[in-house]
Amino acid sequence: MIHNPEFEMLPRPELEALQLKRLQQVAQKVYNNVPFYKDSFDKAGLKPQDLRSLADLAKFPFTNKQDLRDNYPFKLFAEPMSAVVRLHASSGTTGRATVVGYTKRDIETWSELMARCFAAAGLTNKDMIHNAYGYGLFTGGLGAHYGAEKLGASVIPMSGGNTKRQIMLLQDFAPTAICCTPSYALNLAEQGREMGVDMRALKLRVGILGAEPWSEEMRGEIEDALNIDALNIYGLSEIMGPGVSMECLEGKNGLHIFEDSFLVETIDPKTGEVLKPGEEGELVFSTLTKEAFPLIRYRTRDICRLNLDPCVCGRTHVRMGRVMGRSDDMLIIRGVNVFPSQIEAVMMNVSGVEPHYQLIVDREGSLDTLEVQVEVNDALFAKSGGEIKVLQGIEKKLKKDLKDYLGISAQVKMVAPKTLQRFEGKANRVTDKRKI
Amino acid sequence: MLEQITIFLENKPGTLLEVAKKLADGGINIRTLSMADTADYGVLRLIVDDAAKAAEVLKNNGFTANRATVIAVEVPDSSGGMAQILLPLQEAGINIEYLYAFVEKSGHNAVIIFRFDDPPKAYKVLQENGITVVEGEKLYKL
Numbered sequence: 001m002i003h004n005p006e007f008e009m010l011p012r013p014e015l016e017a018l019q020l021k022r023l024q025q026v027a028q029k030v031y032n033n034v035p036f037y038k039d040s041f042d043k044a045g046l047k048p049q050d051l052r053s054l055a056d057l058a059k060f061p062f063t064n065k066q067d068l069r070d071n072y073p074f075k076l077f078a079e080p081m082s083a084v085v086r087l088h089a090s091s092g093t094t095g096r097a098t099v100v101g102y103t104k105r106d107i108e109t110w111s112e113l114m115a116r117c118f119a120a121a122g123l124t125n126k127d128m129i130h131n132a133y134g135y136g137l138f139t140g141g142l143g144a145h146y147g148a149e150k151l152g153a154s155v156i157p158m159s160g161g162n163t164k165r166q167i168m169l170l171q172d173f174a175p176t177a178i179c180c181t182p183s184y185a186l187n188l189a190e191q192g193r194e195m196g197v198d199m200r201a202l203k204l205r206v207g208i209l210g211a212e213p214w215s216e217e218m219r220g221e222i223e224d225a226l227n228i229d230a231l232n233i234y235g236l237s238e239i240m241g242p243g244v245s246m247e248c249l250e251g252k253n254g255l256h257i258f259e260d261s262f263l264v265e266t267i268d269p270k271t272g273e274v275l276k277p278g279e280e281g282e283l284v285f286s287t288l289t290k291e292a293f294p295l296i297r298y299r300t301r302d303i304c305r306l307n308l309d310p311c312v313c314g315r316t317h318v319r320m321g322r323v324m325g326r327s328d329d330m331l332i333i334r335g336v337n338v339f340p341s342q343i344e345a346v347m348m349n350v351s352g353v354e355p356h357y358q359l360i361v362d363r364e365g366s367l368d369t370l371e372v373q374v375e376v377n378d379a380l381f382a383k384s385g386g387e388i389k390v391l392q393g394i395e396k397k398l399k400k401d402l403k404d405y406l407g408i409s410a411q412v413k414m415v416a417p418k419t420l421q422r423f424e425g426k427a428n429r430v431t432d433k434r435k436i
Numbered sequence: 437m438l439e440q441i442t443i444f445l446e447n448k449p450g451t452l453l454e455v456a457k458k459l460a461d462g463g464i465n466i467r468t469l470s471m472a473d474t475a476d477y478g479v480l481r482l483i484v485d486d487a488a489k490a491a492e493v494l495k496n497n498g499f500t501a502n503r504a505t506v507i508a509v510e511v512p513d514s515s516g517g518m519a520q521i522l523l524p525l526q527e528a529g530i531n532i533e534y535l536y537a538f539v540e541k542s543g544h545n546a547v548i549i550f551r552f553d554d555p556p557k558a559y560k561v562l563q564e565n566g567i568t569v570v571e572g573e574k575l576y577k578l
Binding site: 376378381382384385386387388389391392413414415416417418419 | 440442444445446472474476477479481498499500502503504505506533534551
């Protein structure tokens with residue numbers, strides 16, 4: 001089903017003309033209103049007027065995550081705060097989160113795009129949507145919520161956690177669709193089975209799953225465990241939140257990027273060179289409709305392929321394949337984004353541990369696990385006089401800080417000094433054992 | 437007062453054997469020991485005949501070994517022996533972090549090794565109450 005056939009099925013020449021017109025407006029706006037963009041365009045010797053065709057965009061500088069951090073909290077906003085009605089922040093960051101803002105119209109646009117996602121999943125106002133994305137600063141919960149309401153569906157604002165209760169409502173309210181991370185979908189299925197619930201007999205028909213990378217194998221598992229169609233949704237708070245792209249039920253093969261709102265490029269992460277569709281590269285987005293927080297050429301660090309082949313559903317919008325990895329070392333653990341450097345920063349503030357660590361990421365059942373191995377500090381061990389509680393105190397503190405600052409639950413394992421691998425040059429402190 | 441060797445050991449097969457071998461190579465004799473364990477690691481506490489040498493041998497072999505001050509107390513091997521020692525400590529507000537015990541070769545007395553939160557104060561209280569503290573020199577040579 002197509003929510004907005006006019007825009008979602010726009011012939012590509014018209015779509016590209018619309019993109020150019022919108023992009024020119026955005027470039028002009030950020031140049032006028034956001035000092036960061038004025039500087040960055042000036043440094044590159046470019047004016048917004050130099051954007052005469054979509055191909056000209058390749059000359060413009062990128063926006064990086066670090067630029068967002070450097071302009072924390074509101075310096076990249078292109079509208080005064082009086083026009084901003086909502087703030088969100090990226091999940092899991094120490095101190096300098098990346099903060100995004102929305103005008104009333106941005107919320108409208110976002111709701112419309114999320115409604116398109118639900119329609120692409122075959123949902124209408126007759127459906128009931130169980131929304132288990134986290135509500136709060138994270139864009140997932142409220143993003144999906146507004147989209148569901150826009151569609152006219154009945155939404156259960158469940159948020160994350162409290163799994164037993166979720167299973168109870170899945171039985172009692174009998175929603176037809178569920179929004180959550182793929183790993184949480186599997187977790188629900190597992191726990192439901194343990195509670196003796198026939199999870200395949202629920203009224204659920206479709207899952208709109210995202211916020212973390214997953215595989216075709218996992219899709220098969222989820223579809224089998226819950227007896228649903230499991231569809232992939234993609235988004236990031238910097239660009240808008242969930243609803244940047246969505247898989248259609250008809251094709252179930254790649255996610256349509258809503259190109260009337262987002263201009264996408266794939267680049268070689270090393271050289272920055274723009275790649276042809278079909279070549280594996282880093283996704284780069286420019287926003288075309290956002291008012292409060294427009295971005296030009298934002299590097300997502302997500303690696304995937306674009307596919308311009310026509311889709312059975314009739315949408316003309318380009319499809320992106322599954323995200324195959326990242327061009328940086330960001331980890332996604334139970335849907336929370338975290339960089340090893342952030343874990344390191346937390347660790348440095350806990351006395352008694354050495355700055356040598358290893359992160360072991362794994363998956364137990366359907367849940368991601370993170371083990372932080374860290375060397376005990378010799379001087380602290382000497383001072384402990386063999387008292388275990390001193391060592392356990394450090395473990396506890398570290399665990400609590402990781403939870404408080406980064407929102408991740410980690411196992412902390414103390415190891416003897418000088419036993420972890422030392423690196424010359426680029427350190428490889430992460431072992432990811434998950435099969436995605 | 438007494439010196440104890442404290443060693444951080446990861447919980448995997450062979451680590452304890454490695455400690456024993458290195459001490460043997462260094463001609464060091466273990467008087468008594470205890471192990472505090474968690475799921476991931478253990479802390480081995482040793483009383484040996486030469487603490488300084490043992491610490492050096494272990495450190496040279498890459499172990500995290502340190503010296504800590506503990507107090508050994510002789511306890512009559514009879515009913516009430518333990519309570520008699522603990523009472524004055526409790527009255528003085530001294531806390532025990534951990535302890536372990538062994539029986540002297542003569543078999544008449546038990547020796548309890550204590551780690552107190554305040555070793556010098558504990559030492560003084562024990563002395564004042566006429567409790568026999570076994571000095572290092574004597575214990576190392578037992």
